[in-house]
Amino acid sequence: MNTAPSLNRSTREKLFRAGFATKGVVYCLAGILTTFSALRWSGGRRADTRDTIRFVAEQPFGTVLLVLMAVGLFGYAFWRLYQAFKDPEHKENSNKRLLARIGYGISGLFYGFLAYYALRLVSGNGGSGTSREGLVSQVLSMPAGPFLVGLLALVFFGKAIYQFYKAYTGKYADKVRDGRLPAQTRRMVHTAGKIGYVSRGIVIGIIAYLLLRAAIEANPNRAGGTDDAFGFLEQQGGSLLMMIVALGLVGYGIFMFVKARYRDMSAV
Numbered sequence: 001m002n003t004a005p006s007l008n009r010s011t012r013e014k015l016f017r018a019g020f021a022t023k024g025v026v027y028c029l030a031g032i033l034t035t036f037s038a039l040r041w042s043g044g045r046r047a048d049t050r051d052t053i054r055f056v057a058e059q060p061f062g063t064v065l066l067v068l069m070a071v072g073l074f075g076y077a078f079w080r081l082y083q084a085f086k087d088p089e090h091k092e093n094s095n096k097r098l099l100a101r102i103g104y105g106i107s108g109l110f111y112g113f114l115a116y117y118a119l120r121l122v123s124g125n126g127g128s129g130t131s132r133e134g135l136v137s138q139v140l141s142m143p144a145g146p147f148l149v150g151l152l153a154l155v156f157f158g159k160a161i162y163q164f165y166k167a168y169t170g171k172y173a174d175k176v177r178d179g180r181l182p183a184q185t186r187r188m189v190h191t192a193g194k195i196g197y198v199s200r201g202i203v204i205g206i207i208a209y210l211l212l213r214a215a216i217e218a219n220p221n222r223a224g225g226t227d228d229a230f231g232f233l234e235q236q237g238g239s240l241l242m243m244i245v246a247l248g249l250v251g252y253g254i255f256m257f258v259k260a261r262y263r264d265m266s267a268v
Contacts, residue, residue: 012082013265015075020263022072023111024256026052027196031250034230038243046234046242048226049114057121066118073115080108088267089175103159136211137220149223150215156208163201167194172255178262193255199248203229 007015029052036044045051056065082088084105090097139145166172172193178186206229214222224232234242 009268012078012268016079016082016265016268017075017260017263018072019074019076019079019111020256020260022069023076024253024260025069025072026114027249027253027256029055029253030226031246031248031253034246035243035250037230038234038239038246040239046227046230050117051227053114053118053121056118063122066122070115070118070122073111073118077108077110077112077115080104080111082268084108134220136214136223140214140218140220146215146218149211153208153211153215156204156211160201160205160208163197163204167197167201170194172197175264176259176262177264178258181262189255189258192251193258195248196250196252196255199245200252202233202245203249206232 026049030047030049033043033045033047033051033055036042037046038044045055047055053066053069056062056069059065081104084101087097087101087104136149139148142148173190178189181189203226207225210222210224210228210232214220230242230246233245
């Protein structure tokens with residue numbers, strides 16, 4: 001199936017790289033805003049991905065920045081959907097690859113939604129969407145709703161474990177051809193990436209726990225996103241723990257910038 005008949009390879013690559021860079025911006029902002037919140041500095045907030053987009057909208061030239069962010073997020077969504085449909089870097093058709101491609105597709109839909117949300121903010125309609133609790137409530141009200149939310153929680157647990165696995169094995173740096181970087185700089189950004197993947201695993205794991213709790217109690221208010229995960233960390237371990245994990249997400253964002261520049265795109 002050809003997912004991009006009108007885009008040549010060079011255009012696809014530029015769009016994909018813009019997507020990685022924009023993802024880096026989102027994670028850096030989420031980590032910085034949450035760090036400010038932990039330090040009780042002005043402007044700080046426990047931030048999730050939508051909070052970072054709203055923060056950009058509040059800045060001077062916010063509309064222009066939002067449009068650029070939407071383009072970048074669509075670029076990353078396109079990258080994930082391109083992987084899901086074409087899987088250009090793998091030739092085998094195993095069950096493992098099928099699961100990976102399903103994951104790519106879900107990721108693509110998520111970042112496509114974020115891009116759409118950014119465009120809604122441009123048009124002034126960003127605040128009228130369905131809340132996270134509303135979506136979970138709708139699912140819980142369905143037949144077998146708690147089972148479906150519990151199943152989603154297990155998917156998130158699996159994703160969290162995979163983040164830890166990539167950090168432990170170094171697979172997070174697969175296909176990153178950054179040999180031209182100075183050795184010390186390369187070590188620093190790879191360390192930032194490793195810490196970032198661990199922090200991301202922690203946040204996703206907490207989101208999974210919150211979803212599982214919502215399923216068990218049939219209470220949509222128990223579900224939560226990244227901001228709620230940070231709140232959980234602050235409640236359980238204090239502001240310092242929340243800040244450490246938030247700074248880890250900044251490290252993850254920095255590594256996305258490295259991927260934007262040095263990720264091998266020869267197969268696309």
